[in-house]
Amino acid sequence: MTLSFKSLGLSEACVAHLDHLDFKTPTPIQAQAIPHLLSGRDVVGRAQTGTGKTAAFALPMLEQIDVGDRSLQALVLTPTRELALQVYQAIQLFNTDRRLQILTVYGGQSVERQVSRLRKGVQMVVGTPGRVLDLLGRGDLKLDKLNWLVLDEADEMLNMGFIKDVETILNQAPAERQTAFFSATMDPVIRELSAKFLRSPVTVTIDQPKAAPNRINQVAYLIPKGWTKARALQPILELEDPESALIFVRTRRAAAELTRQLQAAGHSVDEYHGDLSQSQRERLLLRFRQRQVRWVVATDIAARGLHVEDLTHVINYDLPDSLESYVHRIGRTGRAGKEGIAISLVHPLDKRKLRDIERHIRQKLEWGTIPTRAEIEARYIDKLKSRVQEALTGERMASFLPIVSQLSEEFEPRMIAAAALQMAYDQTRPSWMRVEPEATDDDRRPSRPSGGGSRTPQTKSRRPKINRVSEPSSPSRS
Known part of the structure; x- marks a missing residue:
C-alpha cells in the first residue's frame, strides 16, 4: 500500500495544499516522523541531507500553531544563515494561513529590524544560535509561551562549535514543550543532548541501502x-x-x-x-x-x-x-x-x-x-551541430538567405556553410583551444589507476596545451 500525506494524519487543507505543490508521496523520514510529532511525542530523526527533513517537522508545527495568538510558539535553530533562509522559505511554501508570522534571525542582518518584527508579534522564529542568544539576552525574544523547539542539522551545530549555545537556549525554553532533533549523523554529544533535553523521544532512523544515491x-x-x-x-x-x-x-x-x-x-x-x-x-x-x-x-x-x-x-x-x-x-x-x-x-x-x-x-x-584536446573539440563540434539543426527549423533563418544567394554566385553553397560553421565554432570554443598545441612526446595522457572502469577510452592522443591555471595555495581554513 502506497503511503499518502492524508494517511499520516495531516488535515484535508494541508493535504490539498501539498497536492497543489505536487507533493504526492511522503519521504521515509516524513512518513515516520510526522505521525509521532502530530501525537505530541519528542522525536530524534536521523536522515541524510535532501531527504525531506524540513517538511517532516514543519508540517506538524503548521497544523498546531495558534495563529490567533501573536506570541512566539515555535523556534527552529539552524547552524548557518543560509540554512535558516532555506528552512524559512520551505515553511512559507507549506503555510496556507496568511495570519502566521514567521521571522528569520541571524547575524549580518539589522538586529533593530528583527527586534521591530518581534515586538509586532511573530508565532515562529527560524534562526542561528548566536543571534537567538543575542535577542534572548536583550530581552526581545521571549520563550515563555514556546510550544515547539526544533534543532535542525544537529551534527553541524556540533562541528561548528554551537552546542554550548544550543544548550543555553534549551535551558531557557519551557520544560513543557515538544522538541525535535534532526541530524544526518548521531554523534555521542548529540545523543547526550537529546537524553538531557528530550522527554522519552521516539528515534526515527532512515537507513538507505547506499549512503550515496544511484542517480x-x-x-x-x-x-x-x-x-x-x-x-x-x-x-x-x-x-x-x-x-x-x-x-x-x-x-x-x-x-x-x-x-x-x-x-x-x-x-x-x-x-x-x-x-x-x-x-x-x-x-x-x-x-x-x-x-x-x-x-x-x-x-x-x-x-x-x-x-x-x-x-x-x-x-x-x-x-x-x-x-x-x-x-x-x-x-x-x-x-x-x-x-x-x-x-x-x-x-x-x-x-x-x-x-x-x-x-x-x-x-x-x-x-x-x-x-x-581532440575529445574536447569533438564535444564542441557536436554541440555546434545541434545548434545548427535547431537553427534550420527556426524563423530567423530566412533573413540570411539573401546573403547566401549573393555568395553563391562566387562560392559553392557547402563551402559557404563550412565557412559559417568555422566562424561560429571559433567564437564559441575556449580561448586556450584557439592556440595550436606544441606536440611533444612527453605531453601524453597519463594512464589511469588500475581497477574500476574508464570514463573515456585509453588512447595515445597528445595532451592539449592549456593556458595554465596555477595551483591555489592552501592555508587558512574557512
Whole structure:
C-alpha cells in the first residue's frame, strides 16, 4: 500500500495544499516522523541531507500553531544563515494561513529590524544560535509561551562549535514543550543532548541501502604526476561544460584564487566563503539560482544550506576530511528524481581517503581519464551541430538567405556553410583551444589507476596545451 500525506494524519487543507505543490508521496523520514510529532511525542530523526527533513517537522508545527495568538510558539535553530533562509522559505511554501508570522534571525542582518518584527508579534522564529542568544539576552525574544523547539542539522551545530549555545537556549525554553532533533549523523554529544533535553523521544532512523544515491554518477580523476589540480580541472570542466556546479575547496583562500583563475579562463564562476558579507552571499545565491553565474567555488562551512534546484554537477576539488561531508556534498545534485554528476580530483596521496569513501558509501567510484584536446573539440563540434539543426527549423533563418544567394554566385553553397560553421565554432570554443598545441612526446595522457572502469577510452592522443591555471595555495581554513 502506497503511503499518502492524508494517511499520516495531516488535515484535508494541508493535504490539498501539498497536492497543489505536487507533493504526492511522503519521504521515509516524513512518513515516520510526522505521525509521532502530530501525537505530541519528542522525536530524534536521523536522515541524510535532501531527504525531506524540513517538511517532516514543519508540517506538524503548521497544523498546531495558534495563529490567533501573536506570541512566539515555535523556534527552529539552524547552524548557518543560509540554512535558516532555506528552512524559512520551505515553511512559507507549506503555510496556507496568511495570519502566521514567521521571522528569520541571524547575524549580518539589522538586529533593530528583527527586534521591530518581534515586538509586532511573530508565532515562529527560524534562526542561528548566536543571534537567538543575542535577542534572548536583550530581552526581545521571549520563550515563555514556546510550544515547539526544533534543532535542525544537529551534527553541524556540533562541528561548528554551537552546542554550548544550543544548550543555553534549551535551558531557557519551557520544560513543557515538544522538541525535535534532526541530524544526518548521531554523534555521542548529540545523543547526550537529546537524553538531557528530550522527554522519552521516539528515534526515527532512515537507513538507505547506499549512503550515496544511484542517480548520482560518481567519477574520480587521478591527478597526473607533475600536474596541479587546477591544470587537471580545466579540461574536465571544458568537456563536462556543467550547466550549474558547486566546486568544493578546503579553504577560503583556495576558493578566491581558483575563482580568479577560472574567471581569467573565461568561465562564468564566482566564490562563496566565510569572508563574504551577508549581502554579498545573498546576491551571489540569487545570481546562482537565476543562472546568471553558472559555477560557484565554495568552502564546506560557507556552503552549508546553499541548495540550488537542478544542480547538475558537484566537484570535489579538494576531498573532504569527513566521510559524511562527502555524502552531504554530492547529495546536492541528483535530486527530485534527476540525475547528477559528482567529480572528485584525487591526488595520489588521497587514494586511501578515496577507498574509505567507497567503503562508506558502499559503492565503487568510476575512474575517468583527463580529456584530450581532440575529445574536447569533438564535444564542441557536436554541440555546434545541434545548434545548427535547431537553427534550420527556426524563423530567423530566412533573413540570411539573401546573403547566401549573393555568395553563391562566387562560392559553392557547402563551402559557404563550412565557412559559417568555422566562424561560429571559433567564437564559441575556449580561448586556450584557439592556440595550436606544441606536440611533444612527453605531453601524453597519463594512464589511469588500475581497477574500476574508464570514463573515456585509453588512447595515445597528445595532451592539449592549456593556458595554465596555477595551483591555489592552501592555508587558512574557512
